[in-house]
Amino acid sequence: MHMADALLSPAIGTTFWVGTFATIAYVSRKLKQQIDDKLIPLMGVLGAFIFAAQMINFTIPGTGSSGHLAGGMILAIILGPHAAFLVIASVVTVQALFFADGGLMALGCNIWNMGFYACFLGYPLIYKPLLGGSQRPPRIFVAALLSAIAVLQLGALSVVLQTWLSGKSELPFLTFLLLMQPIHLAIGIVEGFVTAGVINYVRSARPELLDSLVAASSKGAAYSLKKVLATFVVLAIFMGGALSWFASVYPDGLEWAITKTYGKSDLPEQSWGLARVLDKIQGKTAIFPDYRFQQKRNGAKESAAARPESPPAISVPGVIGAFLVLAIILLIGVGIRFFRR
Amino acid sequence: MSHHIVAFKDVFFGYPDGTEALRGISFRIAHGESVGIVGANGAGKSTLLQHMNGYLLPTSGTVIVGDLSLSRKTRQEIRKKVGVVFQNPDDQLFMPTVFDDVAFGPLNLGLDEAAVRERVQGVLNMVHSLELRDKPPHHLSSGQKSAVAIAAVMAMEPDILVMDEPAANLDPKSRRALINILKTFKHSKIIASHDLDLILDVCQRCLVIKDGLLVMDGPVAEVLSNQALLEENNLELPLSLQRG
Amino acid sequence: MTFDQKYFDIGRLDRLSYQDTFMHRLDPRVKVIATILFLLTVISFPKYEVGGLLPFFLFPVLIMTVGEIPVMFILKKVMLVSPFALFIGVFNPFLDAGTVTVFGGISVAAGWLSFLTIILKFVLTISAALLLIATTSFPGVCHALRLLGCPALLVSQLLFLYRYIFVLMEEAMRMIRAREMRSFGGRGAGIRGFVRLTGVLFLRTVERAERVYYAMLSRGFQGDLAILKRSRLVWKDMAFLAMTIAMLIVFRYYHVTEELGRLAQELIR
Numbered sequence: 014m015h016m017a018d019a020l021l022s023p024a025i026g027t028t029f030w031v032g033t034f035a036t037i038a039y040v041s042r043k044l045k046q047q048i049d050d051k052l053i054p055l056m057g058v059l060g061a062f063i064f065a066a067q068m069i070n071f072t073i074p075g076t077g078s079s080g081h082l083a084g085g086m087i088l089a090i091i092l093g094p095h096a097a098f099l100v101i102a103s104v105v106t107v108q109a110l111f112f113a114d115g116g117l118m119a120l121g122c123n124i125w126n127m128g129f130y131a132c133f134l135g136y137p138l139i140y141k142p143l144l145g146g147s148q149r150p151p152r153i154f155v156a157a158l159l160s161a162i163a164v165l166q167l168g169a170l171s172v173v174l175q176t177w178l179s180g181k182s183e184l185p186f187l188t189f190l191l192l193m194q195p196i197h198l199a200i201g202i203v204e205g206f207v208t209a210g211v212i213n214y215v216r217s218a219r220p221e222l223l224d225s226l227v228a229a230s231s232k233g234a235a236y237s238l239k240k241v242l243a244t245f246v247v248l249a250i251f252m253g254g255a256l257s258w259f260a261s262v263y264p265d266g267l268e269w270a271i272t273k274t275y276g277k278s279d280l281p282e283q284s285w286g287l288a289r290v291l292d293k294i295q296g297k298t299a300i301f302p303d304y305r306f307q308q309k310r311n312g313a314k315e316s317a318a319a320r321p322e323s324p325p326a327i328s329v330p331g332v333i334g335a336f337l338v339l340a341i342i343l344l345i346g347v348g349i350r351f352f353r354r
Numbered sequence: 355m356s357h358h359i360v361a362f363k364d365v366f367f368g369y370p371d372g373t374e375a376l377r378g379i380s381f382r383i384a385h386g387e388s389v390g391i392v393g394a395n396g397a398g399k400s401t402l403l404q405h406m407n408g409y410l411l412p413t414s415g416t417v418i419v420g421d422l423s424l425s426r427k428t429r430q431e432i433r434k435k436v437g438v439v440f441q442n443p444d445d446q447l448f449m450p451t452v453f454d455d456v457a458f459g460p461l462n463l464g465l466d467e468a469a470v471r472e473r474v475q476g477v478l479n480m481v482h483s484l485e486l487r488d489k490p491p492h493h494l495s496s497g498q499k500s501a502v503a504i505a506a507v508m509a510m511e512p513d514i515l516v517m518d519e520p521a522a523n524l525d526p527k528s529r530r531a532l533i534n535i536l537k538t539f540k541h542s543k544i545i546a547s548h549d550l551d552l553i554l555d556v557c558q559r560c561l562v563i564k565d566g567l568l569v570m571d572g573p574v575a576e577v578l579s580n581q582a583l584l585e586e587n588n589l590e591l592p593l594s595l596q597r598g
Numbered sequence: 599m600t601f602d603q604k605y606f607d608i609g610r611l612d613r614l615s616y617q618d619t620f621m622h623r624l625d626p627r628v629k630v631i632a633t634i635l636f637l638l639t640v641i642s643f644p645k646y647e648v649g650g651l652l653p654f655f656l657f658p659v660l661i662m663t664v665g666e667i668p669v670m671f672i673l674k675k676v677m678l679v680s681p682f683a684l685f686i687g688v689f690n691p692f693l694d695a696g697t698v699t700v701f702g703g704i705s706v707a708a709g710w711l712s713f714l715t716i717i718l719k720f721v722l723t724i725s726a727a728l729l730l731i732a733t734t735s736f737p738g739v740c741h742a743l744r745l746l747g748c749p750a751l752l753v754s755q756l757l758f759l760y761r762y763i764f765v766l767m768e769e770a771m772r773m774i775r776a777r778e779m780r781s782f783g784g785r786g787a788g789i790r791g792f793v794r795l796t797g798v799l800f801l802r803t804v805e806r807a808e809r810v811y812y813a814m815l816s817r818g819f820q821g822d823l824a825i826l827k828r829s830r831l832v833w834k835d836m837a838f839l840a841m842t843i844a845m846l847i848v849f850r851y852y853h854v855t856e857e858l859g860r861l862a863q864e865l866i867r
Contacts, residue, residue, distance in 0.1 A: 017683040018723035019716045023642045041749035048751075050821045054448065054814060055807040057758020062803040064763050065770035066796050082796060103755045107763070110731050110739065111608050113679045116723045117730075118637045181645050181716060182686050183693035183709055189686075207793060214797030221370065222804060327706075331649050334859025338652045342659050349663035409812050430820070438816045444765055445809040450737035450757045457826060462818030467826060489616070490737070492764045510817060 015108070015123045016172055018116025022179035029175070030121030036129065037102055040095045052096055055226075059088065060100045064107070083200070085131030086161050087208045090140065091226055094132035101128035122175050126168040135164035150213045157212065158205030165201035169193040358385040358420060358435070358513040358542050360406060365415035367401055375401040376412070377566035383542060383559075385513075390553030390574060391546040393563035394588035399518075399546040402563065406516050406544065407436040420513065434463065437512030441519040443499035447491040452483070452502050455491065459510035477509045478502075481535060497528025504535065514542040521549050550592035554578055562587060607675075609764065611728070614667055615735035621665035625835040626734050626742035632842045633730045639846045640722050645712040649855035651719065656845070658725040665733040672732075676724045687716035736760045744825065754823045762806075770799055 018026075063084040084104065088097040102124045108114040115123040143156035173193050177186045216223055360383040367376040375398045383389050393399050404410040405417050408429025417424035419432045440446050449455040453474060460470045478484045481501040491499060500520065507515065520536075521529045529552070536543060536556045547553055553560060553574060560577040562570035564587055570577055578584070578592050590596075615622075621629075636657060643651055662669055694709030731739065737757060744753045773795055848854065 015682070017720060018637060018641055019683045019720035020686060021641055023638055026638075026641065037752060038749060041751045044751055050819070051811050053751075053754070053823075054758060054810040055804065056755055058762050058766070058803050058807040058810065060755065060759035061762035061766040062800060065766035065799060065803075068767060068770045069774060069792060069795050069799070099752055099755050102752060103759050106756060107736075107759055110727060110736065111611060113675050113724045113728050116637065117633065117727045118641055118723070176686065181712065181719075183690040183712065184686055185693070207796065210793030211797045211800055214793060215801060218797070218801060222801070226804070328856070328859075330856050330859030330863055332859065333862050334855035334857065335649055335652055337858045337862055338649075338855050339655070342653075342656050345656065346659040346663050349660070353663070353666070404812075407816050409815065430818070433816055433818055440809065440813060442809070445806060446813045448758065448761055448810050448813065450740070450761060454825070458814075458819075459817040461824045461826070462820065470826065490612075491761065493613070493616075506817065 015115030016119040016175050018118045020176050020179055020181050021119050022181065025175050025179045026118040026121060029125050033121040033124045036098060040098045043095050052092065056092060056096050056100050060103045063104050082207050083204055085127055085164060086135060086157060086204065087211060089132045089136035090212060094136050098128045098132045126171045130164045130167040135160040139163055153212055154209040157209035158202065161205035161208055162198065162201035165197045165204060166194060169197035359383060360514060361418040363416045365405065365412045365417060367410060368413050375566050379568050381561060381568060381571055383544065386540060386542055387559060388543040388557040390557035390560040391544065391563060392550065392553065392560060392589060397563045398566045399563055403438065403516055403518050403546055407438050408432050434510060435513045437507035437510055437515050439503055439507050439517045439520060441522055443503040446503045446506065447499060451488055451490055452486045453488060455502065456506045456509045459506060463510060473509050477505045481505045496523045497525060500524055500528065500532060515539060516544045518546050520545065521552055550578055550589065551594050554592050554594060611732060614732045617666060619665050621661055621733040624838055625829050625831050626738040627745055628835040628839045629730060629734050630739060630742045632839055633726050635843060635846055636726055637723055639850050640719055643715065645715055646708060648711055648714050650853065651715060653849045653854045654722055658729060661729045661733060667729060667732045672725050672728055675728055676721055679724060680720060683716060683720045687713045766803065769802065773799060
């Protein structure tokens with residue numbers, strides 16, 4: 014499930030755009046140095062393959078609904094994490110542009126959700142270690158299954174977080190979570206099955222193919238576990254920062270926590286330095302129109318800063334204006350159409 | 355002059371899985387000759403062609419193109435002299451527009467922008483496809499794709515043109531157009547095909563490959579009227595000779 | 599393109615993108631930037647601001663009329679992809695405690711307003727993305743991305759994908775039809791058949807990639823994909839961008855809808 018622009022706030026959108034773009038830049042640079050030329054057309058064609066494969070669907074036994082391959086894990090396994098991330102990015106981009114699936118502002122989020130976890134967590138931290146160098150089908154099956162499940166759970170969790178943090182939907186975090194995770198558990202199981210199935214099929218039909226692909230892709234796949242962990246830490250800081258300013262919007266829970274921690278309901282100045290800066294920016298440019306960052310010092314119980322916004326009253330001029338605007342636009346449209354003939 | 359010859363000397367080639375695709379092939383094609391290569395499926399025609407521009411290297415024996423003997427080091431140079439047109443133009447037209455596809459070769463040759471544009475224009479004109487310039491390949495018909503694929507290869511101005519089943523997916527009109535274009539090329543032409551009438555029309559000489567061996571090499575009229583030989587190789591007399 | 603009707607009609611969208619109109623002739627960079635700014639502006643609206651979003655419909659309407667893109671075509675696609683956002687948004691009226699007073703003393707759940715904004719934003723953002731392709735062509739957008747600084751490898755990846763997506767989808771379509779013709783009602787549709795089909799398609803894809811690579815090598819490929827510089831910015835492009843930015847600013851920061859309404863009220867009096 015992809016994030017939609019309509020549910021996204023500029024803040025979250027830009028955050029994930031930055032993260033995704035940084036990853037793309039990193040991956041591109043790495044590949045430029047080390048890629049085996051042979052992979053270039055393969056990457057392109059495999060991207061197209063994902064779409065073609067998504068046309069092939071099957072009925073999930075027992076549910077009557079149909080499923081299809083998302084492809085993140087299989088790409089990571091065949092191409093190695095760096096090339097796979099690029100391919101996934103291209104697939105998600107085409108989905109957004111041609112299939113209107115997920116928006117352009119949400120593209121950063123969606124590439125991240127579909128690609129980051131598969132390439133930099135699922136593949137190196139779950140699939141490869143579980144496989145341990147063996148090539149036997151049962152091992153591949155278990156490794157693919159577990160990594161697919163984990164990756165899809167993380168992706169679903171991300172969508173929930175991104176939606177929640179954007180604040181356009183009233184759906185409570187927990188409810189949304191309880192909806193998304195089980196569905197994606199099922200999707201993950203299916204994905205794991207299919208991934209393992211295809212890999213095992215290819216191995217049995219043309220074993221030398223997989224080996225040559227693995228050889229070509231691992232030319233550039235060497236990277237350190239440290240780097241992955243470092244990314245994790247950065248990610249955590251990001252999320253921590255995001256959560257902290259969001260939490261400032263709901264001070265009650267925070268107050269309680271602060272009281273417990275510091276023994277007083279006074280907030281230490283430093284931790285809200287970032288919030289103050291963001292507040293100033295927000296005041297000037299309304300980039301984050303939904304939020305105030307800095308909690309009011311006194312009378313914090315009032316939570317005026319907390320409630321993001323109160324709905325305006327619907328006024329008569331507002332309604333008249335609405336009809337007028339739509340009518341004018343319609344006239345312009347029809348007029349141009351007429352004029353063109 | 356030795357410039358545009360193609361010579362195979364005792365070439366052997368085996369695939370990694372053990373298949374012996376070429377088992378001692380020798381022949382010599384001189385500058386300006388038009389040679390057809392025929393044989394049953396699996397006889398080794400495609401493998402043979404893939405040696406001509408160095409995609410495959412012989413396991414033993416030598417392949418000579420012009421002044422160069424084929425090796426890992428020389429194959430880039432050889433690719434500038436030998437243009438290969440494949441059976442399936444979809445595999446050959448991999449750029450977003452026709453213009454980009456035809457420009458791909460010249461750009462890789464290191465020509466500057468103006469020269470590239472000129473080449474592309476010239477070569478598209480030659481195959482009567484200039485109006486397709488800005489179209490994406492998937493909007494073209496089979497015949498149009500074939501024409502553009504030839505243009506893309508010709509844009510490198512190779513000395514030797516090699517074609518693998520050029521008329522396979524063409525309707526009769528496009529096939530005729532292709533034959534006419536080929537007849538105007540003065541380059542050395544090497545055409546592998548099951549379309550014996552095309553070979554009869556375009557080529558002067560014909561090689562017959564069977565099980566990795568060269569079993570016949572002679573003037574096209576002679577080879578393609580030898581019914582017994584053809585049938586041994588899962589072929590038939592060309593239609594134009596069947597009427598008698 | 600027989601799979602079209604079945605699969606989202608991307609062939610038609612692709613063909614529309616090669617038309618020749620004023621919109622199509624604008625520089626792709628300008629269209630990409632304009633679209634991004636448009637989207638950013640639209641999603642920056644707070645969740646209860648319905649009126650403010652309405653003037654933004656001018657953009658898709660202008661683009662569709664000047665660019666000669668069929669309206670129903672775009673609308674149908676928008677509706678096709680709406681389920682997720684609608685499903686999430688539809689909870690708003692029931693979960694938002696706040697109320698809004700409408701004139702006449704009636705009051706309505708604020709959640710209806712935020713639901714409405716979600717719908718409006720959805721239509722605006724999805725149509726903007728579709729219209730970008732519809733008036734620029736996918737290679738045009740890729741070219742713009744390249745010029746705007748996107749890594750070359752990603753751009754060539756996108757172009758290859760685009761080149762072969764139609765080819766592969768047709769191949770998949772043929773395989774599916776072959777399966778249908780042999781399965782007499784659906785037993786081939788189980789997971790085993792799926793894995794086999796997908797596996798075969800995968801192998802064919804890899805083999806195709808090998809042939810493409812061979813073709814690339816045959817024409818001198820050595821690792822760099824050189825692309826010719828193609829477009830230059832003309833005053834028309836800059837004017838378009840400037841006007842777009844101006845309109846975005848006006849619509850975002852002035853209460854156009856309200857003002858119009860007030861104006862109308864005064865004229866009536």
